Amino acid sequence: MSLKHAILTLLETEEGSGYDLLKRFKARLGFFWNASHQQIYSQLKTLHQDGLIDCTLEAQQGKPDRKVYHMTQAGHDALVKWLENPVKVDKVNDALLVKLYGGHLIDKNKLKQELSEHKAIHQRMLDTFLNLEQEYLNLPKTKQKPFELPYLTLRRGILGEKAWLDWAEEVESYLKG
Amino acid sequence: MSLKHAILTLLETEEGSGYDLLKRFKARLGFFWNASHQQIYSQLKTLHQDGLIDCTLEAQQGKPDRKVYHMTQAGHDALVKWLENPVKVDKVNDALLVKLYGGHLIDKNKLKQELSEHKAIHQRMLDTFLNLEQEYLNLPKTKQKPFELPYLTLRRGILGEKAWLDWAEEVESYLKG
DNA sequence: AAATCATATGCAAAAAGTTGCATATAAAAA
DNA sequence: TTTTTATATGCAACTTTTTGCATATGATTT
Numbered sequence: 001m002s003l004k005h006a007i008l009t010l011l012e013t014e015e016g017s018g019y020d021l022l023k024r025f026k027a028r029l030g031f032f033w034n035a036s037h038q039q040i041y042s043q044l045k046t047l048h049q050d051g052l053i054d055c056t057l058e059a060q061q062g063k064p065d066r067k068v069y070h071m072t073q074a075g076h077d078a079l080v081k082w083l084e085n086p087v088k089v090d091k092v093n094d095a096l097l098v099k100l101y102g103g104h105l106i107d108k109n110k111l112k113q114e115l116s117e118h119k120a121i122h123q124r125m126l127d128t129f130l131n132l133e134q135e136y137l138n139l140p141k142t143k144q145k146p147f148e149l150p151y152l153t154l155r156r157g158i159l160g161e162k163a164w165l166d167w168a169e170e171v172e173s174y175l176k177g
Numbered sequence: 178m179s180l181k182h183a184i185l186t187l188l189e190t191e192e193g194s195g196y197d198l199l200k201r202f203k204a205r206l207g208f209f210w211n212a213s214h215q216q217i218y219s220q221l222k223t224l225h226q227d228g229l230i231d232c233t234l235e236a237q238q239g240k241p242d243r244k245v246y247h248m249t250q251a252g253h254d255a256l257v258k259w260l261e262n263p264v265k266v267d268k269v270n271d272a273l274l275v276k277l278y279g280g281h282l283i284d285k286n287k288l289k290q291e292l293s294e295h296k297a298i299h300q301r302m303l304d305t306f307l308n309l310e311q312e313y314l315n316l317p318k319t320k321q322k323p324f325e326l327p328y329l330t331l332r333r334g335i336l337g338e339k340a341w342l343d344w345a346e347e348v349e350s351y352l353k354g
Numbered sequence: 355a356a357a358t359c360a361t362a363t364g365c366a367a368a369a370a371g372t373t374g375c376a377t378a379t380a381a382a383a384a
Numbered sequence: 385t386t387t388t389t390a391t392a393t394g395c396a397a398c399t400t401t402t403t404g405c406a407t408a409t410g411a412t413t414t
Contacts, residue, residue: 001369001370002270002272002275003370003371005275005279006275006278008279009275009278009279012279012282017392017393018392018393018394019391019392019393022392022393028278029275029278031269032269032270032271032274032275033269033270033271033272033274033275034268034269034270034371035371036371036372036373037392037393037394038371038372038373038394038395039370039371039372041393041394041395042394042395045394067393079279079282080282080283083276083279083280083282083283083287084283084287086291086294087272087273087275087276087291088272089273089295089298089299090269090270090271090272090273091211091270091401092208092209092210092211092267093179093209093210093211093267093268094209094210094267094333095179095210095264095265095267096264096266096267097209097210097330097333098179098182098183098186098206098209098210098264099260099264100326100329100330101183101186101205101206101326101327101330102182102186102189102256102260102326103260103326104326105189105256105257105260106257106260106261110260110261114263114264117263118266121266122266148351149277149278149279149280149281150278152277152347152348152351153274153277153278155344155347155348156271156274156344159340159341159343159344159347160337160340160341160344162340163336163337163339163340164336164337166336167332167333167336167337170329170332170336171329171332174325174329178399178400180400180401194362194363195362195363195364196361196362196363199362199363211401212401213401213402213403214362214363214364215364215365215401215402215403216400216401216402218363218364218365219364219365222364244363268371
């Protein structure tokens with residue numbers, strides 16, 4: 001399962017509490033790996049049970065103890081092993097396309113409307129990605145180094161969203177005519 | 178669930194046995210909705226139990242009876258209702274990007290290799306899509322009509338795969354340097 | 355004639371993901 | 385000061401998907 005290894009990847013760089021990891025996950029991997037907070041907490045639990053991460057309690061004044069997770073050697077090994085084995089090509093399950101395929105059964109305006117809602121979402125994602133890209137590009141070359149690979153994942157998001165929006169244009173012009 | 182409705186969409190056009198539907202599913206919807214044969218058979222079963230499709234037995238000489246599924250009014254209504262309600266934006270879960278994100282932990286050549294395997298798969302998909310597109314474009318305009326919406330779903334595949342391959346070029350040139 | 359392969363079905367267990375709650379603190383707003 | 389909102393956690397039930405069998409027929413090889 002990739003979620004486990006995605007979390008391990010985060011911990012490889014820096015330890016953190018469940019919530020820390022959740023936020024880092026959403027901010028850095030969330031664009032290409034969808035996961036709910038429940039999933040992340042429960043995976044942290046099983047990763048811990050399996051000895052791939054461990055966890056220290058940091059006392060806090062007033063608040064309950066902060067559980068800080070970090071990588072173990074076993075976790076590191078498991079991550080590297082996973083990285084070295086092939087992964088499957090991403091499976092597509094796109095309900096909007098199912099709907100478009102059967103779209104003759106409903107009013108074109110319904111389709112148009114829904115398409116434009118999806119377009120707005122994809123446009124927002126693209127904007128987010130382009131902003132992140134600018135942040136990266138504005139860094140001095142030396143500071144870019146550690147982010148080169150994450151930047152490539154961002155490029156995937158950018159090219160993917162642009163392609164989606166180009167397609168939406170085609171569909172819109174069909175629905176207009 | 179979209180799988181149910183994808184199957185209903187197929188049955189809306191034409192009845193068929195489980196295997197017929199399986200093949201049509203793979204050929205027509207499989208590019209944007211992934212489903213195993215087990216899933217399709219079991220969904221047919223629940224659709225039947227729920228009265229959204231019914232099933233007649235056609236005797237065959239020698240062979241066991243052929244179970245032919247077709248749409249019921251309830252099924253049609255359920256499909257239209259589903260089509261009229263918004264669907265969620267496709268969730269991305271792309272393990273290759275997780276791997277690329279953590280790629281500094283392994284040999285660049287491993288990444289290169291895996292990327293090129295994925296590239297080959299995506300290239301094959303693009304080729305398939307382009308062939309289908311040609312078939313469609315070679316039809317006389319009148320024959321194209323019933324396939325206009327499916328054609329748009331095909332365009333999504335084409336634009337999507339092209340964008341993937343463009344991205345792969347970027348990654349390759351990074352991994353080379 | 356025996357072995358193997360493509361067709362045509364399906365069950366059942368396990369894994370992964372979704373949905374709906376539930377809790378508790380701290381800060382901010384009404 | 386009570387209510388709301390953001391932070392910070394997590395369980396449990398359910399749905400969906402994946403994986404691994406299992407079966408039976410007809411066609412094709414060996």
